[in-house]
Amino acid sequence: MHEQQTPLSSGGRDRTGAITGQLTRRHFLQALGAVGGAGMLMSGLAAFNIGIASAQDRPPPLSGDGNGKTVIILGAGLAGLVAxxxxxxxxxxxxxxxxxxYSGGRCQTARRGFVLPQLGQDDEVCDFDDGEYFNHGPWRIPYHHRSTLHYTQEFGIPLEIFVNHNEAAFAYRDGEGALNGQAVRQKEIIADMRGHTAEILAKHVDQNALDVPLTAEEREKFLEFLVGEGHLDRESLDYLGTGGRGYASDPGAGLNPGEASSPHALSALLNSDLFGIVSSVSGYTQQKTMFQPIGGMDRIPQAFEEQLGDTITFGxxxxxxxxxxxxxxxxxxxxDAGESRQLAGDYCLxxxxxxxxxxxxxDFTEEFRSAMDAVSYTPTCKLALQMKSRFWEVEDHVFGGHSFTHNSEVGNxxxxxxxxxxxxxxLQGVYNFGANxxxxxxxxxxQRIDKALGVGEKIHAGYRRDFETAFSTAWHLVPENLGGWASWSDEARQNSYPLLNEPQGRVLLAGEHLSYMTGWMAGAIESSWLQIEKLHEMAMSS
Amino acid sequence: MKQLITFPLITALPLMAALPASADGESLYQQNCSACHMVDGSGIQGAFPALTDSDFVAGDLEDLIRVVAYGRAGMPSFGEELASTELAEILGYIRETFNDTDTDLSASDIERLKVTATAKMGREE
Structure with missing residues (x-):
């Protein structure tokens, strides 16, 4: 939508803090913020025809020519490819x-013949049928990860919807509650928890029993909200169930109006500990709409690679x-040669x-090395299961989304x-984190496969029956990663993280680990954008 | 006669409970740590440090607890993933068995050092 702005080159400040020379966008905005606070900063951003989130929308406008200066980029993951x-x-x-x-870093797709070495284990070899594939690294693009979507758009990578929410999928929990030990459709739990809650609240409001200062008109509107939110009976304010939770027998043609289903009792939902799947709005990264590239997530690095020609040395x-x-x-x-080589350059990312x-x-400083050591990495496993039928669609009418197993050993x-x-x-039969x-x-x-099947067969009759082959990934054992993503404690974020974002002489770091979107492709891309802007400023001022 | 036999068995129980490198420590280690540090603690060079004959493991207990609880240098933080009693068992095991270092560690020793929040192992949302 937006064209890049007129090039703005390197600027500086004199001793009074006034800006001298030509400006970079960053210097200009920093100065505006310093002088006029957030208000002026916002108007400044508006003058550039960009919103406050522009750093996440598209790459930094770099003015001036790199003049063939050599930048050695270590790693052809998304951060490296972007740079x-x-x-x-x-x-x-x-x-x-x-x-x-191959390029892409963690952004990988397993297909027949793909081999993933993992430390202390036999190589994992994918033996899916031709045409089947699995994204064992990143697998979802939230609609607001505009940096990722910038490149899928720029390279014309076709996307399809990734179904991250499916109320027809199941929730399951072992236990003693009335709803434990059985697969319950999420829509039943969601409708019933909200219905019961709305009913209780509505009746209190109706009887003026809530200690909340509301005018009569406000009370009516609040009641109206609760009736709609909980699908309550308008007169009695009772929650009697709703079509959205599913029917005992679906409406059909002719004389078949269907048969309504009955809600689960509030106590049954509470005692079965199934209410945790209900929340007003999903976490920011989990909301609709989500995307995935058609054909596999590795379409993204492949598109970069086509642009980069022989820039990348593999192996x-x-x-x-x-x-x-x-x-x-x-x-x-x-x-390839099995020998040591040396590469010299002007800068390194x-x-x-x-x-x-x-x-x-x-040869980083002690301080910098110590900052690098302050980070921990999250162990994470994914296990993909090739099934010989799509029983979840054919038998259970589940099309995409997740079933919540309440089993942290295996995950959803x-x-x-x-x-x-x-x-x-x-199917993704396992996605777990940390000690699990x-x-x-x-x-x-x-045993890994058996554990996955053991959980899945409680939800789907076909799960063990139709299992054919698996692809098992433990990212903490992948030698090029040694972890799923960086995990920062508050203390490390405060004391160590800022330094790692600063240039160390002619070397800059970049990657998801230097973002507040750890583990997301957008984190890698935007960190790269941030760092190449710094690198470019250094190169221009040298 | 029966009483004579039973008596030493009872007195032996507290002694067994005091053995630091307990079976619990070993099974907890194998369960939680062996994928990276290997079943015998030998680690993998260039990736996961060996825990055997390790000055660090055998050294300052507080430093060791901090690394396991908070993570460091790529090592995950286990402070909120495992119970303090479990962490104490595991640390006792790797010091006793892999480093021949007497260790008397309790859950409260771990708790005392877990003062700030550890890095969250799930996803940032």
Whole structure:
């Protein structure tokens, strides 16, 4: 929609703080904010025809030419790809070193023949049927991750809807409650919890028994809200159920009006501990609408790769990172030749996860190394199950979304948002975190699969029956990652994180770990945008 | 006669409970730690540090507790994932068994050092 603004080049400040020379957008806005506070900052942003969230919308406008200066980019994950693409367009000579044989970093898609080495385990080899695939890394693009959507749009990557909410999917919990030990449709729980709640509240409001100062008119409107919210009977204010929770027998043709279903009792819902799935609005990253690239998440890195040509050296494992006043030198092991090589450049953008980078020889300061060590990484596993039928669609009428298992060992079950009504399909049978993931990955592979099937068969009759083959991932054991994503404690965010965002001489870091969207592709992309803007400013002022 | 046999068995119980490298510690270690640090604590070079013959594991207990509870250098934080009693068992096990270091650690020693929130292991929303 927006074209990039007229180039604004590097500016500075004199001793009074006044801005000198030409301005960068960032300097200008910083100055506006400093002088006029948020109000003037907002008007300044408006003058650029951009909203406050513009840093998340599109890459930074870089003015001036990189003049062939060499930028060594470590890692061809999304952060590295973005940097190579944007800096390359700006006249920089980018050289990307990637340890793997393919680009995308964690942004991977498993198809037949795909091999994922994991430390301490046999290589995981995908043996799905041709045409079946699974995104074992990132799998969802929230509608407000505009940076990710910027590139899918720019490269014309076709998207489809990722169904992240499906009220027809199930909730299941073991236990002693009336609704435990059985698969309950989420819509029943949602309708009934909200219906019962609205009924209680409405009756209190109606009897003026709430200690809330409302005028008579406000009270009427509040009642109207509660009647609509809870599907209450307008006269009695009773919650008697609603079509939305499903029918005992569906309405049909001719003389079949269907048979209404009866609500679960409030006490049954509470005692069965199923109310936790109900909340007014989903977490910010979990809301409708969500997308996925048609054909697999790796369509995104592949599109970058097409643009980058031979910029990327694959199979290159970085062994040392050094810098001097006028350049950087990177040593790496060339996987093809099986020998050590050295690459020199003017700058380095390092996107290697901190969990891995810390094991690579470097000449960062003690302070910087200590900051790198302040981060922890989340262990996380995913297990995909190829099923020989789409029983969840055919037998259980569940099309996409997740069933909540209340089993943290395995996590939730997620149904594919692609290949509707096809012959086979890939379920995500496991997605777990933290200690659960550490424990899960310590189990022999067969036990992992069995655990997943054991949970799923409580919800779907076909789950074990139709299982064919699995693909098992433990991201903490993947040597290029050693964790799913960076996890920052408040203390580390405060004390260590800011420093890692600052240039260290001629080296800058970037990646999801340097964002408040850890684990999301948008975090990697926007961190890269932020850091290449700094790198460009450095290059322009040198 | 029966009483004579029973008596030493009863007195033996507290002694067994005081054994630091308990079976619990071992099974908890295998369950939670072995995927990365390996069943025998040997680790994986360049990725997961060895816990055997480790100056760090055998060294300052507070430093060790902090790393396990809060995570560090890519290591996940287990402070809110596992109970303090479990953490105490695991730390006792890796010090006793892998480093031959006497350790008398209780859940309250762990609790005392868990003063601030640990990094959340789920997803940021």
């Amino acid at each position: 190579a693409y944007e800096l390359g367009r700006q006249g920089y000579n980018c050289k990307v070193l990637e340890a793997r044989r 290159a494992r970085v062994t040392r990172l050094q810098q001097s006043e006028d350049g950087v030198v990177v040593d790496y092991q060339d996987g 390092c996107t290697i996860p901190l969990s891995v980078l810390r094991n690579i020889e470097n 079950i997620s149904y594919p948002s692609t290949g509707w009504q096809g012959k086979k399909g890939i 993931a550490a424990q899960f990955s310590a189990l022999p592979r067969e």
